[in-house]
Structure formats: structure tokens, C-alpha cells
Amino acid sequence: MNPLLLDIALKHLLRRRRQTLVAIIGVAVGVGFFLAVSALMVGSQEDFIEQLIDAAPHIIVSDELRSPPPQPGARVYKDAAVALRGYKTRTEVRGLKDWPAILGAAGAFPGAVASPSLTGGVTLRLGGHEEALAIVGVEPALEARISTIEDKLRSGSLHDLETTQGGIIIGEAMAARLGVGRGDVVAATSASGTTRSLKIVGLFKRGDAALADSSGYVLLREAQSLLGRPFIINRIGVHLGDPYAAEEAARQLESRFGYKAESWQERSSDFLSLLVTRNVIMYSVVSAILLVASFGIYTAVSNSVADKRRDIAILRSIGFSEADLQLIFVIEGVILALIGVLCGWLLGYGLMGILGSLTFPVAGEDQNLPLDRGPRQYLIAAAASLFAGVLAAWLPARKAARVDPVDILRGAA
Structure with a gap:
């Protein structure tokens, strides 16, 4: 990465501290609540499946x-209309x-x-x-x-x-x-x-x-x-x-x-199909949270583009390419997303700690909420936030890079 482009991107963010802070908070809140909700939902699902697996044998072979x-007559006269009379059913x-x-x-x-x-x-x-x-x-x-x-x-x-x-x-x-x-x-x-x-x-x-x-x-x-x-x-x-x-x-x-040999998956097929639907709903909701959080990055970069139109024209006139200008604003989005993800990880960790400390009476006993604290949820939240941040920054950056510097400078003059 060109150090000059990174330096320009940092200066843009530092000049607009309030918008930068709002964008970071938006991403952090989105990531934090994503982690809390997904940890609760995935943890409860894993606990439910673990109970399905361990509560009974994995396979049950029964005398069914x-x-x-088929009856002997049906075997002899295949695909024929057979009427059996006077036979005695054998008791087994x-x-x-x-x-x-x-x-x-x-x-x-x-x-x-x-x-x-x-x-x-x-x-x-x-x-x-x-x-x-x-x-x-x-x-x-x-x-x-x-x-x-x-x-x-x-x-x-x-x-x-x-x-x-x-x-x-x-x-x-x-x-x-x-x-x-x-x-x-x-x-x-x-x-x-x-x-x-x-x-x-x-x-x-x-x-x-x-x-x-x-x-x-x-x-x-x-x-x-x-x-x-x-x-x-x-x-x-x-x-x-x-x-x-x-x-x-x-x-x-x-x-x-x-x-008949039934596996635990067959015995619990209805529950497992419901879990698939539940996961689709869960990830749709938490993805919407991250999408809304990315609007803060879009707003911050859009305002930066609007305020720096004259600077963009000067940079274009001295030799900066469209790709360089796009990269500057995409870097801004990535920086906002990275800082927001790190803060969101801390927020999510704290929320999971609060949820994990709660106890609820179940069948006369106090039980804690099952939570999935594994790194998978952290990585999913980070990847989704970075993708949303890059996309939110790239949209206004692409528009800024295509501006004709001559028109901007004439308008400024």
C-alpha cells in the first residue's frame, strides 16, 4: 500500500472527528450485538443438539x-390381483x-x-x-x-x-x-x-x-x-x-x-428442519444489524467526498489516477470498519459475559444460558463488517474518482 494514500486517508478521518466517531460507534454496536445474539442462538442450538445426541442412543434397533x-401369494403372482381365503395368520x-x-x-x-x-x-x-x-x-x-x-x-x-x-x-x-x-x-x-x-x-x-x-x-x-x-x-x-x-x-x-434401525437424526428430523429455518431467520436479522451499521461508514465517506471535491480535482490534476482516489476512500472505510470491529469485539465480549451470568429456573434448578464463545462468531462478524465497510466506502469513492477535475476547478473559480 502506498504510504501517501494512507496518510491522506488518515488526515481526512482526523479532520472530521465527530463523523468518524459516529461511524465507528455504529460498526461497534452492530458487531457487539451480532456477537451477543449469534452466541446466544448458536449456543442454544448446539446445546439442544447435544441433548438430542446424548439423551438417547445414537442408533436404536427395534423389533419392527x-x-x-409380502405374502407368499403376492410373491408368486407378482402384479396380479390375488385373493387369499381360508388361511390362518401365524402368530409371531x-x-x-x-x-x-x-x-x-x-x-x-x-x-x-x-x-x-x-x-x-x-x-x-x-x-x-x-x-x-x-x-x-x-x-x-x-x-x-x-x-x-x-x-x-x-x-x-x-x-x-x-x-x-x-x-x-x-x-x-x-x-x-x-x-x-x-x-x-x-x-x-x-x-x-x-x-x-x-x-x-x-x-x-x-x-x-x-x-x-x-x-x-x-x-x-x-x-x-x-x-x-x-x-x-x-x-x-x-x-x-x-x-x-x-x-x-x-x-x-x-x-x-x-x-428397523433409527439414527438420532431420523428420530429428530422435525426438530433439525426447524433449526435450519431458525438459523436463516437469525442470520437475516443479525446481518441487517451489520448492514445498518455500515450506513455510518457510507455517510462518513460520502461527506468526505463532498467536502474534498476541490482537493480531489487538485490530486487528479497533479497525476493521481482514478484508482488512487478510489483507494484513498476505500482505505477510510477499511480503517473505520477495523476500529469498529475491534471495539465491537470488546462490546460483544462484555455482552456475552452479562448474558452468561444470568440464571433462569428450569425444572426447579437454576441454569445458565448456553453461549457459543468460539472464534467462529468473531470471524463472521469481522468478515461481514469489513465487506460492508469496503462496499459502503467504494460506492461514493467510485463516484468521486469519475469527476472531471476541470469542471470542479472552474466551479470553484
């Missing part, structure tokens, strides 16, 4: 078929067939942990009061590695299911409806008529969407015995080393074994 197999026992092979294949993915489970419905009874409960039989050591259930417990732990015979973990809301607490015993009756006494060894926190109030956890073999389904499981949860590889891993498992 995405597409039921639900559950994953050859589930040890599925468990082994799921655990073969890089960094994967697979946990078998059995789900079913029972009725809890205590003193004439009944509550329907969906129990999940798990292996505590494996389940703790594929989900964040341990973090959702108000009291007790998954390990208590192994150390207490007939142990069960239920939600606080369910316990309140039954009028029981940790250590109390309730009667559980399955659809097959089996009745068992279960001891409450843990309670889930209220208000957790991932754990319904009507769900409870027991030991896997306890669930198999209570539901009358020995050696049967109907679900395998898989936790991967790379959660974003879940879609491909689920596709491989489903194509190999035929059972």
Missing part, C-alpha cells in the same frame, strides 16, 4: 420392520431374532457401545391405586455408557438395580401419584398375569422430556422374568464414537438384519 414382507413372538449377532455387528463400529434392552407394559399397584408403567429392562453398566440417564436421576443410580433384588427406578411425578418414595415397595403386574414386588431404588427428575413420567427402569433379567419373555430383547441401543456417522451405521445395520 420398516416394510413388512415379538423380539429381535439372533440378537447376539446384531449386538456384535453394532459394537464393531469405531468407538461403539451397544446395549440390549426389553420394553413392555406393567401396572403398578399400591393401596388400591393403580398406575400404568412402561418398563425398560437394561444392563446398567452398558446403559450408563450409551445415554445420560444417570444425569437425570434425582436420587439413586443405575448400579442400584444390580445390588437390589427387584429394584426399579421411576419418575418423581409417578412416585407422587402413587404416594411412594425411594425405598418403598410396590406390586407390579404384567399383561401375562405375573405379579412381582418391586422396590424403588431411584427417582428421575421431573420435567425431563427424554424420560416420560410413565416410564421406569429395571434390570434386564428382571424385565424378562416379569414380562414372561426369557432370553428375549426387543431393542438395542448403540452409542458411536462419531455421532454424525449414525445415519450410515443405521443404514448398514438395517440392510444387513432387516430390522
